[in-house]
Amino acid sequence: MSVTLRALQTVVPPTVLIQDQVRDVFAAQPGLSRLAQRLVNASFNLSGIDTRHTVIDELTLDGASPDPQFFDAATQELLKPSTRVRNELYIVEATKLFVEAGRRALAACPGIAAADITHVVTVSCTGFYAPGPDYMLVRELGLNPATQRYHLGFMGCYASMPALRTAKQFVDADPNAVVLVVSAELCSLHLRTSDDPDTIVASSLFSDGAAAGIVSSRAPAADEKALNLDLFETVITPIGEGDMAWKIGDEGFEMILSTYVPHIIDQHIEGALAPLFARDAALTAALAPSPAPPGVQAGVAPLVSAGVPAGVSAGVSAGSVATLVAPVAAPTPPATPATAIAHWAIHPGGRSILDKTEAKLGLSEAQLVPSRETLRNYGNMSSATILFVLKAILDAPATDDGERVCAMAFGPGLTVETGLMTVAAG
DSSP states (O other), rough: OOOOEEEEEEOOOOEEHOOOOOOOHHOTTTTTHHHHHHHHHHHHTOOOEEEESSSSSGGSSSOOOOOOOOOTTTTTTEEOHHHHHHHHHHHHHHHHHHHHHHHHHHHTSSSSOGGOOOEEEEESSSOOOSSSSSHHHHHHHHOOOOOOOEEESSTTTTTHHHHHHHHHHHHHHOOTOOEEEEEEGGGGGGGOOOOHHHHHHHHBBBBEEEEEEEEEEOOOOOEEEEEEEEEEEEEEEEEOOOTTTEEEETTTTEEEEOOOOHHHHHHHHHHHHHOOOOOOHHHHHHHSSSOOOTTOOOOOOEEOSSSSOOOOOOOOTTTOSSSOOOOOOOOOOOOOHHHOSSSEOOOOOOOOHHHHHHHHTTTTTTGGGHHHHHHHHHHHGGGGHHHHHHHHHHHHHTTOTEEEEEEEEEETEEEEEEEEEEEEEE
């Protein structure tokens, strides 16, 4: 039985942040040291981002709010709202995104209606409230009140991967289960000005967005492309606990995102993939080297002996007692992850992370396009981002039935979540 992710849909709030404009605002904040100003310019310029989205409409930069809480357009000053103020806006705006993403997923999934949903799994790390988004989805989408609800909170950027794994486990246990998975993150609520390098990097990357999909054992409809969820794995790297973290402060949530994270990923990405690949028999076989025939050295022409005297060279002249046969071709070079797997959904935590991943795994520029374009157009939306990348892969005309997809997301710990999927076309 295949467990399939269908109807991936994405939503972003209407306010668009132009990266160059936001850079200039952050660099001009009062009290910022000269070093911090240089770090702001470098971080924003090298981020690989053109635009981001936010639920904070004050950040449009082109109109003053009568009672600003996050940004005073008149003075161009970033304000310091309390965690409570930020979370109150989260309750209102995150609910909208959760519900809209869920509604779009239901509308885009042929043969699945609201009454069919048996489980809801929600994901977020940028705010809290109860009854939470899982409850609101049931109420607002008209789901069965007995729908089982689960919320994965405060896990960070990788959390949509365990959400998909959890949904798969539900369907593996009950083939009639239909699971609605929704992630929504409002990272921009916690952006702030600071001399701290980690805070500056976070301010240059994070943004708001939501995504949803439906997981079940029901096959895709005609002309529909989906993803069979094959395998998932979790790895915690031996270092990095203090390099990526997410804590609650008095003035919002505080991100620790050190510049050492790309180096940790560079050192440990192959080891993080190894347990996932080892569980897939076809992939394991494809990645194994092809041995040369017994007793034959690759690329060396064997002699067919016709009483060849000891010590006679293979290079003897015509008429020799040795007969040469056609050279044996060298064994086919073993496949690499980049050649064995067509598509790569890498969480774009930042441009340097994508650069390290591409180089370490030998991926092509084309294989990183979905991740790089997601980063360029939307920024880092924490847990929702990997679902945007998967949708971009499915929407690409060149994506064909049966092709493999490897998904990978990174988060606090340093935790690496990986998954193998197969494109399924109806």
